[in-house]
Amino acid sequence: xxxxxxxxxxxxxxxxxxxxxxxxxxxxxxxxxxxxxxxxxxxxxxxxxxxxxxxxxxxxxxxxxxxxxxxxxxxxxxxxxxxxxxxxxxxxxxxxxxxxxxxxxxxxxxxxxxxxxxxxxxxxxxxxxxxxxxxxxxxxxxxxxxxxxxxxxxxxxxxxxxxxxxxxxxxxxxxxxxxxxxxxxxxxxxxxxxxxxxxxxxxxxxxxxxxxxxxxxxxxxxxxxxxxxxxxxxxxxxxxxxxxxxxxxxxxxxxxxxxxxxxxxxxxxxxxxxxxxxxxxxxxxxxxxxxxxxxxxxxxxxxxxxxxxxxxxxxxxxxxxxxxxxxxxxxxxxxxxxxxxxxxxxxxxxxxxxxxxxxxxxxxxxxxxxxxxxxxxxxxxxxxxxxxxxxxxxxxxx
Amino acid sequence: xxxxxxxxxxxxxxxxxxxxxxxxxxxxxxxxxxxxxxxxxxxxxxxxxxxxxxxxxxxxxxxxxxxxxxxxxxxxxxxxxxxxxxxxxxxxxxxxxxxxxxxxxxxxxxxxxxxxxxxxxxxxxxxxxxxxxxxxxxxxxxxxxxxxxxxxxxxxxxxxxxxxxxxxxxxxxxxxxxxxxxxxxxxxxxxxxxxxxxxxxxxxxxxxxxxxxxxxxxxxxxxxxxxxxxxxxxxxxxxxxxxxxxxxxxxxxxxxxxxxxxxxxxxxxxxxxxxxxxxxxxxxxxxxxxxxxxxxxxxxxxxxxxxxxxxxxxxxxxxxxxxxxxxxxxxxxxxxxxxxxxxxxxxxxxxxxxxxxxxxxxxxxxxxxxxxxxxxxxxxxxxxxxxxxxxxxxxxxx
Numbered sequence: 156x157x158x159x160x161x162x163x164x165x166x167x168x169x170x171x172x173x174x175x176x177x178x179x180x181x182x183x184x185x186x187x188x189x190x191x192x193x194x195x196x197x198x199x200x201x202x203x204x205x206x207x208x209x210x211x212x213x214x215x216x217x218x219x220x221x222x223x224x225x226x227x228x229x230x231x232x233x234x235x236x237x238x239x240x241x242x243x244x245x246x247x248x249x250x251x252x253x254x255x256x257x258x259x260x261x262x263x264x265x266x267x268x269x270x271x272x273x274x275x276x277x278x279x280x281x282x283x284x285x286x287x288x289x290x291x292x293x294x295x296x297x298x299x300x301x302x303x304x305x306x307x308x309x310x311x312x313x314x315x316x317x318x319x320x321x322x323x324x325x326x327x328x329x330x331x332x333x334x335x336x337x338x339x340x341x342x343x344x345x346x347x348x349x350x351x352x353x354x355x356x357x358x359x360x361x362x363x364x365x366x367x368x369x370x371x372x373x374x375x376x377x378x379x380x381x382x383x384x385x386x387x388x389x390x391x392x393x394x395x396x397x398x399x400x401x402x403x404x405x406x407x408x409x410x411x412x413x414x415x416x417x418x419x420x421x422x423x424x425x426x427x428x429x430x431x432x433x434x435x436x437x438x439x440x441x442x443x444x445x446x447x448x449x450x451x452x453x454x455x456x457x458x459x460x461x462x463x464x465x466x467x468x469x470x471x472x473x474x475x476x477x478x479x480x481x482x483x484x485x486x487x488x489x490x491x492x493x494x495x496x497x498x499x500x501x502x503x504x505x506x507x508x509x510x511x512x513x514x515x516x517x518x519x520x521x522x523x524x525x526x527x528x529x530x531x532x533x534x535x536x537x538x539x540x541x542x543x544x545x546x547x548x549x550x551x552x553x
Numbered sequence: 554x555x556x557x558x559x560x561x562x563x564x565x566x567x568x569x570x571x572x573x574x575x576x577x578x579x580x581x582x583x584x585x586x587x588x589x590x591x592x593x594x595x596x597x598x599x600x601x602x603x604x605x606x607x608x609x610x611x612x613x614x615x616x617x618x619x620x621x622x623x624x625x626x627x628x629x630x631x632x633x634x635x636x637x638x639x640x641x642x643x644x645x646x647x648x649x650x651x652x653x654x655x656x657x658x659x660x661x662x663x664x665x666x667x668x669x670x671x672x673x674x675x676x677x678x679x680x681x682x683x684x685x686x687x688x689x690x691x692x693x694x695x696x697x698x699x700x701x702x703x704x705x706x707x708x709x710x711x712x713x714x715x716x717x718x719x720x721x722x723x724x725x726x727x728x729x730x731x732x733x734x735x736x737x738x739x740x741x742x743x744x745x746x747x748x749x750x751x752x753x754x755x756x757x758x759x760x761x762x763x764x765x766x767x768x769x770x771x772x773x774x775x776x777x778x779x780x781x782x783x784x785x786x787x788x789x790x791x792x793x794x795x796x797x798x799x800x801x802x803x804x805x806x807x808x809x810x811x812x813x814x815x816x817x818x819x820x821x822x823x824x825x826x827x828x829x830x831x832x833x834x835x836x837x838x839x840x841x842x843x844x845x846x847x848x849x850x851x852x853x854x855x856x857x858x859x860x861x862x863x864x865x866x867x868x869x870x871x872x873x874x875x876x877x878x879x880x881x882x883x884x885x886x887x888x889x890x891x892x893x894x895x896x897x898x899x900x901x902x903x904x905x906x907x908x909x910x911x912x913x914x915x916x917x918x919x920x921x922x923x924x925x926x927x928x929x930x931x932x933x934x935x936x937x938x939x940x941x942x943x944x945x946x947x948x949x950x951x
Contacts, residue, residue: 156724156760157818157825158672164828165821201617211612219599225803259657259806259835266834274556288831295832326554362554405623406840408657420555423563427555430562433686434693435833436664437657441842442804 169287170516171195174501178510185508191537192510193525196335196486198403200456200528206402209450213443222446226439228429230257230411234449238411241452246384249416256428259408259440261371261397265292265329266435267412267428268393272365273298273326279367280320281329282312283518284336284489286369289329298326305519310337310480310489311345314352321356327365328353333372333382336517336524337489338465338482340376343383350389357391363419366392371410374401374455376484377462390417393424398448400486403456409440409448461486464527464534471538475545486528489514493549497523507544509537567685568914569593572899576908583906589935590908591923594733594884596801598854598926604800607848611841620844624837626827628655628809632847636809639850644782647814654826657806657838659769659795663690663727664833665810665826666791670763671696671724677765678718679727680710681916682734682887684767687727696724703917708735708878708887709743712750719754725763726751731770731780734915734922735887736863736880738774741781748787755789761817764790769808772799772853774882775860788815791822796846798884801854807838807846859884862925862932869936873943884926887912891947895921905942907935 171194178192213222229235232252239250258264273279275297281289283305293300303320306313321328330349332341341349349366357364368385373396376382386392397410414424432438439445465482472479472490479490492500497513501523504511514522527534569592576590611620627633630650637648656662671677673695679687681703691698701718704711719726728747730739739747747764755762766783771794774780784790795808812822830836837843863880870877870888877888890898895911899921902909912920925932 157669157821161668161825161828162821165824197623198618202621207612207617211609214605214609214612219605220596220801223600223802223804225595262831262836263834266832270559271555291828291831292834295829403618404621406621406837408836408839423555423560426563427559430559430689431693433660433689434664435835436661436690437833437835438660438806439804441806441839443842444839 164291171287171512174510174512177505181508188533190508190510191533191540192529193527194510194512196526196528198400198405198456198528199530200403200458200460202403203451203454203456205451205454206404206447209447210443213446222443224442226257226442226445228432228439229425230255230439231442231445231449234445237449237452238413242413246387248384248386250413251416253425254414254416254421256412256414256425257440257445258395258410258412259437260399260405260410261369261395262288262292263408263437263440264395264397264410264412265367265369266296266437267431268367268395269293269296269298269327270431271393271424271427272367277326278322278324279327279329280317280325281331282317284310284334284514284522285518286331286335287516302518307519310334310339311341312349314348318352321352321364323360325364326362327367329367329369330385331369332385333376333484335372335485336487336512336514337480338485338487339480340380340382340483341385343388346383346385346388353389353391363391367395368392369395371397371400372485375458375461375486377465377482380483382484386413386415390415391419393418401455401458402448402451404444404448407441407444409444460531461528463531464529467531467534467538468525468527471541475542486526488525488527489517489519489522490525492521492523493545495521497521503548504544507540509540509544562689569685569910572908572910575903579906586931588906588908589931589938590927591925592908592910594924594926596798596803596854596926597928598801598856598858600801601849601852601854603849603852604802604845607845608841611844620841622840624655624840624843626830626837627823628653628837629840629843629847632843635847635850636811640811644785646782646784648811649814651823652812652814652819654810654812654823655838655843656793656808656810657835658797658803658808659767659793660686660690661806661835661838662793662795662808662810663765663767664694664835665829666765666793667691667694667696667725668829669791669822669825670765675724676720676722677725677727678715678723679729680715682708682732682912682920683916684729684733685914700916705917708732708737709739710747712746716750719750719762721758721760723762724760725765727765727767728783729767730783731774731882733770733883734885734910734912735878736883736885737878738778738780738881739783741786744781744783744786751787751789761789765793766790767793769795769798770883773856773859773884775863775880778881780882784811784813788813789817791816799853799856800846800849802842802846805839805842807842858929859926861929862927865929865932865936866923866925869939873940884924886923886925887915887917887920888923890919890921891943893919895919901946902942905938907938907942
């Protein structure tokens with residue numbers, strides 16, 4: 156007797172994955188270099204050379220038993236120390252080893268964060284546009300994900316709808332800034348107001364509403380800016396980080412949970428993550444990868460290509476008449492489609508070998524996402540196709 | 554509001570871990586080389602040199618984006634092909650890529666297997682003596698683990714009690730051979746009879762009872778023997794494998810689920826594992842480790858040291874009058890204690906700096922476990938301490 160819940164999920168197919176498969180197929184016909192595949196959020200720049208060097212050095216010099224041995228359940232102690240010290244230096248919050256739980260990427264970190272603070276039936280709120288995997292991530296814990304409709308002007312937070320939806324059933328709020336798919340970085344004002352509302356409602360309802368902050372794009376911010384640190388605006392924040400994007404290591408499954416030191420119950424949370432991991436079967440992220448990232452914590456891949464691509468696309472899109480919030484980070488842009496149904500719009504784009512993802516899947520119908528983690532040369536070649544698409548399909552409209 | 558279920562687990566402390574901590578502390582007083590620490594099942598031999606060479610070669614030669622990129626959800630296709638081919642060659646069962654799901658060690662594999670075939674409230678049976686982590690592994694999925702009392706003569710299966718406990722509520726049976734903690738390898742006769750009973754009861758109850766086979770010790774078998782392959786005796790077997798022990802890579806979290814090709818619902822099971830992993834947050838095991846193990850699938854660490862240690866200990870223990878089933882594999886031995894309460898026995902042993910684990914935690918009171926994955930030189934030095942312990946504490950008794 157196979158479990159029906161999981162069997163039923165087999166019929167649902169991710170729109171992003173379908174488009175990515177289309178791109179791969181089309182690539183076999185006309186050469187993948189001629190498909191302007193903006194579907195997938197895979198880092199396009201290599202891991203820093205220092206990471207490779209550190210890995211090779213450890214493999215050559217260290218005792219294999221030490222290198223590949225069991226990691227303690229919350230992660231290797233000196234790795235947790237290094238992460239805590241780096242966070243403290245960077246954000247001025249006194250993280251210590253006991254606040255850090257090493258996890259298998261952001262997905263692993265989130266799986267533990269959700270289970271820390273929600274029982275089956277509890278609600279978690281998140282804000283559209285949002286990463287669609289949040290649905291299975293949350294739903295399969297037994298908690299219920301509810302999505303606050305977007306602020307379509309700036310893709311900050313629609314506070315009116317948020318306050319309506321922030322009922323006593325809500326045990327956690329999930330934010331993702333810099334944001335996939337909008338590319339927007341939440342402003343200090345947004346985070347300040349979010350913190351105030353959460354403090355007020357926690358007091359009113361008599362229970363802590365935790366803020367779960369999913370931050371895989373934290374290091375990919377443009378125009379010399381820094382992303383405001385979510386944890387600085389609300390103590391009851393559980394930070395979920397991944398090195399997938401910043402170090403271009405998505406396959407190595409490495410990240411962490413960082414519990415704010417002033418968080419309610421901070422002293423229990425990492426030990427509770429250890430207990431949770433016995434049920435999720437994850438145990439720890441790979442030991443050699445833990446050891447390696449600890450030595451390159453403050454490095455990133457050369458992410459400047461994403462900023463170059465952002466500017467090329469933003470300029471061309473606005474020039475073509477698209478309405479579009481300028482991305483402050485990530486490698487995504489999320490313009491409004493040129494007709495109401497973004498699915499129809501994206502389908503038409505395929506004729507021009509432009510693979511764009513309709514916003515419906517991100518909770519923002521009428522928009523579309525372009526993941527510009529591709530070579531700049533390809534972005535440049537895609538611009539004439541984009542122009543031709545708009546002129547041929549939408550010329551003379553409105 | 555932290556989730557009480559996990560908070561409550563914090564007070565329970567693993568006996569094995571407590572003893573291991575005692576050993577470490579005592580080591581600080583008298584030098585760890587003088588503590589005969591038989592508490593933990595950590596491989597004591599290094600990973601094969603070929604593994605290190607393969608890792609270095611890939612890091613030097615391959616494009617980092619290819620090496621560290623996202624693995625497809627069920628694992629890297631050619632790695633799954635290689636695992637399937639190796640299993641087919643070895644066991645004569647026609648595994649193919651679609652039957653293999655790469656997982657984060659045996660713990661990860663089991664977490665997916667349990668969720669495939671049990672709903673909350675369903676029962677899973679296992680056989681004492683058993684690995685105590687099975688309790689949180691199963692309980693945290695919502696299923697219920699029930700433990701069939703041991704066959705204390707041979708540590709095969711107590712079939713009488715098994716048949717009594719195999720009610721219609723049982724959806725899966727979990728076996729671990731070669732066994733932790735007994736070191737015993739289930740015989741062909743045992744597996745044959747187990748398969749017959751499961752076929753019979755599945756027919757009688759009108760639902761498939763799956764067999765989940767936890768096989769991390771499969772490659773550590775003594776006296777030139779091979780462990781009979783569980784999957785050959787019952788088609789509805791879900792094999793859960795880990796490279797932790799065979800390649801001495803416990804920290805790298807690499808293993809797989811192999812679904813028997815003739816299993817009921819075989820075509821759904823790996824895709825369902827992919828769905829399950831969205832909830833457990835595990836995604837895939839690290840990509841570079843997947844790529845590396847695929848190149849050393851048919852190698853193992855030099856595990857002959859475990860056989861040497863087994864013989865040294867078995868001979869000494871029987872010579873000292875212990876009743877003991879001779880281990881056919883693993884790096885454990887599980888003798889009967891010299892008094893009824895193995896906790897008292899093991900406590901007395903600590904005075905001789907012998908760290909032994911009482912059998913109660915494995916569901917077999919009155920026995921104790923020694924994990925002899927330590928240097929042979931230390932095993933040899935421990936024998937006089939063992940003799941002194943027995944003579945001083947139990948001389949002249951019965």
